[in-house]
Amino acid sequence: MSSVVQPIVWAKDRLQLLDQRVLPHAVVMLDCHSAAEVAKGIHDMAVRGAPAIGIAAAYGLVLDAQQGLDYDSAERVLAESRPTAVNLRWALERMRRVQPRDAASLLAEATAIHAEDLAQNLRMGELGAALLPLAATVITHCNTGALATGGHGTALGVIRSAHAAGRLKLAYNTETRPWLQGARLTAFELAQEGIPGKLLADGAAAHLMSSESIDWVIVGADRIAANGDTANKIGTYALALAARAHGVKFMVVAPSGTFDLSCPNGGAIPIEERSARELTEFRGTAIAPGGYAAYNPVFDVTPAALIDAIVCERGVIEQPDAAKIAALLG
Ligand code: MRU
16 A cells, blocks of 8 residues: 555544645645535545545545434535535445444445545556556546545556556656646655656646657546546546547546446536636736636546546456446446
8 A cells, every 4th residue: 555645534533634735745634523524625625536535525424423413414515515526426325325324334334435445446556557568658637646545546556556567667747737736746646655757737748749659648537427438637638639649548547436327428427617716826826817717627528439448446448438338337
């Protein structure tokens, strides 16, 4: 397991969330005592990354159950915290099936969700790394590592496993505007473990693909529709288009909880839009003319036709389509 500091720590009567907004310069744990506080931590991006917010939400339900608070209200406030990553809804649905619905049983389920996520990531790491050539050079986007999951990571888990297996030459990682998950978090994880990484401005990826030999673009996912269309951090679609134009392969790495078979295609996936200020300001300082409008979708959808492989803990789907996905997920 990775040595990176843990983003989600259960502490008997509170949930500690590593505040990812201040990394890499400060390591601060936020104490959450209720589902509402966890929901705020998710909404405000203290904890982020599709699997991590599902895990945090599961523990949030335990906090309210410990205090005898209404289950439905706790579930509602958590479900409304962020819209795109389906892992959140998946975790809440799994928690709802727990019987009896008491704090101890809910805690056992939340702990299981947390532990299973790590095991799934380790498996996906092996499967994904096996697709890479020796001395692979890859590009990844956003943060999909131990900080975004129950440990090891999805796309970054493949990069970790490839490094451990001696298959990785270099991982370029995008800055990931506007929250800079790549510059602050992915670079932090890679540097901590001595994995060769290089930071890339988001807009430099197509130029890099045109001027250097890149083997794979490797990304995570926030929701995968029944036909394989994949929602992930804004900028993923542009990377997929550039990859196809330059003959670079494109891999999506996500556990089965990230698939949403109720969405027939990417058009049905809700895309979160966040405040314009995330673009017009940087840490409270204006970087655009005062009052200037901004459009800030924080996810986009990559059509399945641009994806060469989806790596899931249940197996690898090459050239994904609805039939292959239905067969894998049973
Ligand atoms: O807005 P974020 O930081 O929660 O977005 C995270 C991503 O888009 C990741 O790529 C995704 O959750 C998949 S892998 C953990």
